[in-house]
Amino acid sequence: MDNNQSTLDSVFHALADPTRRAVIQQLGRGSATVSELAEPFDMALPSFMKHIGVLESSGLIGSKKVGRVRTCKIKQKxxxxxxxxxxxxxxxxxxxxxxxxxxxxxxxxxxxx
Amino acid sequence: MDNNQSTLDSVFHALADPTRRAVIQQLGRGSATVSELAEPFDMALPSFMKHIGVLESSGLIGSKKVGRVRTCKIKQKxxxxxxxxxxxxxxxxxxxxxxxxxxxxxxxxxxxx
DNA sequence: TTGATTGTTATCCATATGGCTAACTATAGT
DNA sequence: ACTATAGTTAGCCATATGGATAACAATCAA
Structure with missing residues (x-):
């Protein structure tokens, strides 16, 4: 309901990448750790983490680190x-x-x- | 219904810019020429034309030039x-x-x- | 306490993006 | 024919993006 312009900028930008859309899709089946999410992709972890960063700063996902594991989940709104x-x-x-x-x-x- | 990955890439990328979203919004009220669409923006025409180009190559809009005037319209699909x-x-x-x-x-x- | 696991930080790199100006083409109007 | 209008083409530039590697930190397991 917000329709804030800069929010829409970052949300649509986040969705404009197949890796990030695949992450969203995967998270639709339930929360997952960064390693679990990264596994299907032929990409170095730091590169993958950038995608997670983009998704999180856009508000499409949230994450929480417990111990050494970071778990991500979708933010539906x-x-x-x-x-x-x-x-x-x-x-x-x-x-x-x-x-x-x-x-x-x-x-x-x-x-x- | 397509959900082609590269199509989604370009569509979401096209939407990730306030100028381009405003153009889509304006075209929702009916077809318009490039100059008409460009008028509200404080931007040189060639810069604006790039946005039109992005929108058109993403398939979000179509355009046709008759005489020296190019008219744009939304492609709903x-x-x-x-x-x-x-x-x-x-x-x-x-x-x-x-x-x-x-x-x-x-x-x-x-x-x- | 030593190792393996799970992220993170710091650079670096090539390419894409979004803006500009200058100069050009093509059409319409007078 | 001239002139104004409507786009277009060709460069240029700063910054953002999406990838990489190397080195580090923190935690869990044996």
Whole structure:
């Protein structure tokens, strides 16, 4: 619901990379550690960590380090913000504001952090 | 429905800029010429044209030049592709595939070029 | 306490991005 | 024919991005 410009900048930028989208997709199946997330990618860890950094600073994911392990999880609200922006555009050009209203009504209560 | 990776790359990258999002938003109110679109921005025309180029090569807009005037319009399907990707992720982590099914059912017939 | 595991920090590098100016082309209007 | 309009092309520049390696820190296990 925010639609803050700089937030949208960083969210869309974060999504504009296949590695980062794959991480989001993986985290959709549940939280995971950095090593677990990095495993499928043929990339040095520091490089991968940059992607995690981009995702985290965009607000798409959060992470917490316990012991030497950092565990990441999705922050649903941020992706919902991006979806909202797109929905607004579609509502606009379809000339059907009711579609947005319906969307908000269907989803507001489900958007947790 | 495509979800082609390189397409998503370029679409999300195109959306990751406030100027380009504003252009999309403006085009939602109807087609417009390059000059009309450029007018609100404090930016040299060649710079602005790069944004138009990014939007067009991402498939988010199309344009046609008649005489010396280039007119741009939205290509709805491409933004719908981005929306679909986000919807898939939400469906995934909400564990509610029915939400995606419902989305597709509601919107497939409306997605023109 | 020694090692292996899991990240992190510090550089470095090539390329992409987003802005600019200058100079050009092509069309429309008078 | 001239002139103004609407884009386009060609460079240039600073910064951001996405990758790498090397060296370090911190924790867990034997």
């Amino acid at each position: 941020t992706l919902a913000d991006a979806e909202t922006w797109i929905n607004e555009q579609r509502a606009l050009w379809e000339g059907r504001i009711d579609r947005l209203a319906e969307y908000v009504e269907n989803n507001l209560s489900k958007e947790s952090s | 491409t933004l719908a592709d981005a929306e679909t990707w986000i919807n898939e992720q939400r469906a995934l982590w909400e564990g509610r595939i029915d939400r995606l099914a419902e989305y597709v059912e509601n919107n497939l017939s409306k997605e023109s070029s």
